[in-house]
Amino acid sequence: xxxxxxxxxxxxxxxxxxxxxxxxxxxxxxxxxxxxxxxxxxxxxxxxxxxxxxxxxxxxxxxxxxxxxxxxxxxxxxxxxxxxxxxxxxxxxxxxxxxxxxxxxxxxxxxxxxxxxxxxxxxxxxxxxxxxxxxxxxxxxxxxxxxxxxxxxxxxxxxxxxxxxxxxxxxxxxxxxxxxxxxxxxxxxxxxxxxxxxxxxxxxxxxxxxxxxxxxxxxxxxxxxxxxxxxxxxxxxxxxxxxxxxxxxxxxxxxxxxxxxxxxxxxxxxxxxxxxxxxxxxxxxxxxxxxxxxxxxxxxxxxxxxxxxxxxxxxxxxxxxxxxxxxxxxxxxxxxxxxxxxxxxxxxxxxxxxxxxxxxxxxxxxxxxxxxxxxxxxxxxxxxxxxxxxxxxxxxxxxxxxxxxxxxxxxxxxxxxxxxxxxxxxxxxxx
Amino acid sequence: xxxxxxxxxxxxxxxxxxxxxxxxxxxxxxxxxxxxxxxxxxxxxxxxxxxxxxxxxxxxxxxxxxxxxxxxxxxxxxxxxxxxxxxxxxxxxxxxxxxxxxxxxxxxxxxxxxxxxxxxxxxxxxxxxxxxxxxxxxxxxxxxxxxxxxxxxxxxxxxxxxxxxxxxxxxxxxxxxxxxxxxxxxxxxxxxxxxxxxxxxxxxxxxxxxxxxxxxxxxxxxxxxxxxxxxxxxxxxxxxxxxxxxxxxxxxxxxxxxxxxxxxxxxxxxxxxxxxxxxxxxxxxxxxxxxxxxxxxxxxxxxxxx
Numbered sequence: 001x002x003x004x005x006x007x008x009x010x011x012x013x014x015x016x017x018x019x020x021x022x023x024x025x026x027x028x029x030x031x032x033x034x035x036x037x038x039x040x041x042x043x044x045x046x047x048x049x050x051x052x053x054x055x056x057x058x059x060x061x062x063x064x065x066x067x068x069x070x071x072x073x074x075x076x077x078x079x080x081x082x083x084x085x086x087x088x089x090x091x092x093x094x095x096x097x098x099x100x101x102x103x104x105x106x107x108x109x110x111x112x113x114x115x116x117x118x119x120x121x122x123x124x125x126x127x128x129x130x131x132x133x134x135x136x137x138x139x140x141x142x143x144x145x146x147x148x149x150x151x152x153x154x155x156x157x158x159x160x161x162x163x164x165x166x167x168x169x170x171x172x173x174x175x176x177x178x179x180x181x182x183x184x185x186x187x188x189x190x191x192x193x194x195x196x197x198x199x200x201x202x203x204x205x206x207x208x209x210x211x212x213x214x215x216x217x218x219x220x221x222x223x224x225x226x227x228x229x230x231x232x233x234x235x236x237x238x239x240x241x242x243x244x245x246x247x248x249x250x251x252x253x254x255x256x257x258x259x260x261x262x263x264x265x266x267x268x269x270x271x272x273x274x275x276x277x278x279x280x281x282x283x284x285x286x287x288x289x290x291x292x293x294x295x296x297x298x299x300x301x302x303x304x305x306x307x308x309x310x311x312x313x314x315x316x317x318x319x320x321x322x323x324x325x326x327x328x329x330x331x332x333x334x335x336x337x338x339x340x341x342x343x344x345x346x347x348x349x350x351x352x353x354x355x356x357x358x359x360x361x362x363x364x365x366x367x368x369x370x371x372x373x374x375x376x377x378x379x380x381x382x383x384x385x386x387x388x389x390x391x392x393x394x395x396x397x398x399x400x401x402x403x404x405x406x407x408x409x410x411x412x413x414x415x416x417x418x419x420x421x422x423x424x425x426x427x428x429x430x431x
Numbered sequence: 432x433x434x435x436x437x438x439x440x441x442x443x444x445x446x447x448x449x450x451x452x453x454x455x456x457x458x459x460x461x462x463x464x465x466x467x468x469x470x471x472x473x474x475x476x477x478x479x480x481x482x483x484x485x486x487x488x489x490x491x492x493x494x495x496x497x498x499x500x501x502x503x504x505x506x507x508x509x510x511x512x513x514x515x516x517x518x519x520x521x522x523x524x525x526x527x528x529x530x531x532x533x534x535x536x537x538x539x540x541x542x543x544x545x546x547x548x549x550x551x552x553x554x555x556x557x558x559x560x561x562x563x564x565x566x567x568x569x570x571x572x573x574x575x576x577x578x579x580x581x582x583x584x585x586x587x588x589x590x591x592x593x594x595x596x597x598x599x600x601x602x603x604x605x606x607x608x609x610x611x612x613x614x615x616x617x618x619x620x621x622x623x624x625x626x627x628x629x630x631x632x633x634x635x636x637x638x639x640x641x642x643x644x645x646x647x648x649x650x651x652x653x654x655x656x657x658x659x660x661x662x663x664x665x666x667x668x669x670x671x672x673x674x675x676x677x678x679x680x681x682x683x684x685x686x687x688x689x690x691x692x693x694x695x696x697x698x699x700x701x702x703x704x705x706x707x708x709x710x711x712x713x714x715x716x717x718x719x720x721x722x723x724x725x726x727x728x729x730x731x732x733x734x735x736x737x
Contacts (some may be wrong), residue, residue: 081702085487110487200684248590253594253595332549390705392699
């Protein structure tokens with residue numbers, strides 16, 4: 001009995017200590033009004049690496065101390081969900097994906113309006129930013145973000161394989177399929193074509209096939225258009241390219257790292273992917289095909305070459321931040337003409353027209369890639385996924401037929417199911 | 432004998448009151464702790480499950496009663512398959528882990544040479560982080576360059592889709608779970624075995640019982656409480672497995688939701704779809720299911736204890 005009660009006392013004391021600790025940690029949130037410490041949250045990206053290195057320069061110039069949090073894409077997204085939901089002021093500047101989360105964040109009031117700030121500084125020049133990316137960071141007429149990285153889908157290919165087969169670089173999707181078939185037949189163990197296969201991951205790359213075939217996710221009236229003959233053609237083609245000319249044991253979980261690995265290990269002839277990832281293929285440190293990799297504009301379908309041209313990342317200011325002025329100073333610095341040029345030269349395509357027009361802005365790029373980028377910037381489509389509030393859910397719905405097509409399942413049934421589901425989804429969102 | 436009258440004051444009054452109610456006073460911190468860390472979150476989740484909260488938890492949401500529960504419980508596309516997968520994963524893993532764990536524990540029971548080394552080797556998977564384990568097996572089961580398929584090719588067996596196949600992914604993940612968690616079962620059962628006294632076993636031996644008879648009629652009933660504890664601990668853990676599923680198959684449990692258990696589903700609902708109302712509903716139902724399972728098992732344990 002005595003022993004028992006002493007155990008109980010110990011338990012109670014421990015519980016009390018824990019409860020006290022919880023209370024203390026709850027009350028220790030700090031509120032720094034316009035402090036000179038700026039909390040910046042960025043994603044793991046080449047862009048971030050370059051900015052991180054240049055941070056001392058900014059700190060010296062302004063006297064602001066930057067605390068940097070760097071996270072992987074998924075973790076970043078989860079962090080925002082939790083922290084912004086709780087109304088945190090611990091994030092000042094945030095790197096976010098305008099097409100993926102932009103609408104949701106803006107609608108929830110997470111992003112501060114910066115329309116006034118962008119217009120203030122003529123030297124910084126807001127008009128210099130490309131229209132497509134700017135459109136994606138504007139919500140109901142108010143600017144909520146500054147685009148920092150743009151991307152377009154291009155065709156990656158192996159020059160040596162093409163040469164050996166005596167083929168020209170394909171300019172249409174039909175030529176692409178023929179070339180993939182020819183090369184795969186002549187080179188056992190090498191796939192003719194590779195691309196992303198995961199249900200959500202594939203949607204963005206599939207979108208260029210969809211648009212080039214004349215299809216779209218939904219029309220102006222908010223009606224799903226996944227079952228049109230154009231969309232069906234795109235689903236069928238994307239799936240067939242991978243099913244019949246893709247890697248032998250292809251999985252249905254591939255995002256870009258897996259697909260890129262197959263290409264850079266020399267196991268595929270063609271690969272359609274975002275241009276912003278070109279360094280992975282062109283850098284000898286990562287790629288066994290760096291010597292022979294070539295780049296071309298996305299092949300044309302019935303509607304021509306209509307690859308996406310989108311801002312993949314932007315910088316925004318947390319609406320709950322009490323450090324707006326310093327946050328804006330940071331954004332202005334990180335997106336200045338000079339910085340954009342510097343970053344673009346390091347291999348990250350930027351959103352500034354003047355930098356693209358400047359020969360220095362493209363001189364570090366492989367000539368064929370620069371050409372492909374400039375060509376697709378002209379005909380590009382401003383989105384690569386359905387522009388809705390719950391993008392993740394929409395991607396899973398419109399992506400389902402892609403995976404069915406890749407595995408050779410009943411495509412018509414999959415399209416019919418996706419169409420019905422997507423219509424329901426759109427109706428619910430437009431309510 | 433005279434007693435000195437102590438001065439009376441507010442402290443004295445408090446002290447008398449505290450003395451009188453000491454069982455509440457002493458338990459109060461623990462109750463505050465429980466309220467803060469358990470009842471509040473569960474209560475909040477319960478509240479959310481009765482609303483149509485989505486987009487942001489702070490956004491205005493409407494009280495919609497049991498609508499979410501109706502929707503979720505009639506959802507045969509994502510919810511019920513997820514329940515079945517959760518049950519299959521937990522049941523499959525538990526069955527093999529208990530069986531295999533029992534066998535290994537029996538082998539390690541009696542002292543032998545190199546016993547320490549064997550124990551350390553067996554415990555290794557247990558100390559690895561589940562996410563790292565997921566990454567490792569993902570590489571091993573990679574369909575083109577993975578070690579598993581290479582090994583099969585030495586024996587002339589064609590490559591298998593393992594984690595990427597629609598029907599093979601869940602069994603493969605059960606296998607990974609067995610690999611990682613059987614050692615824990617071994618550890619628990621071994622502790623139970625070594626605490627047994629030798630007499631009953633020796634008596635049975637003298638009576639001429641075979642090894643199997645001694646195990647089945649003497650040893651096993653004796654360690655039954657330990658066995659059920661192990662099932663309880665491992666079962667709860669397996670039910671709420673999330674890390675290896677997420678690390679190997681990612682969001683939604685793969686392109687066809689082939690390994691989407693209730694946990695993965697609820698995670699996707701809140702972090703991908705921002706559907707907090709529905710997500711909370713799934714979690715509350717899941718919570719009730721777990722409570723139910725624990726209740727059943729503890730009844731069984733009490734019976735075997737008495």
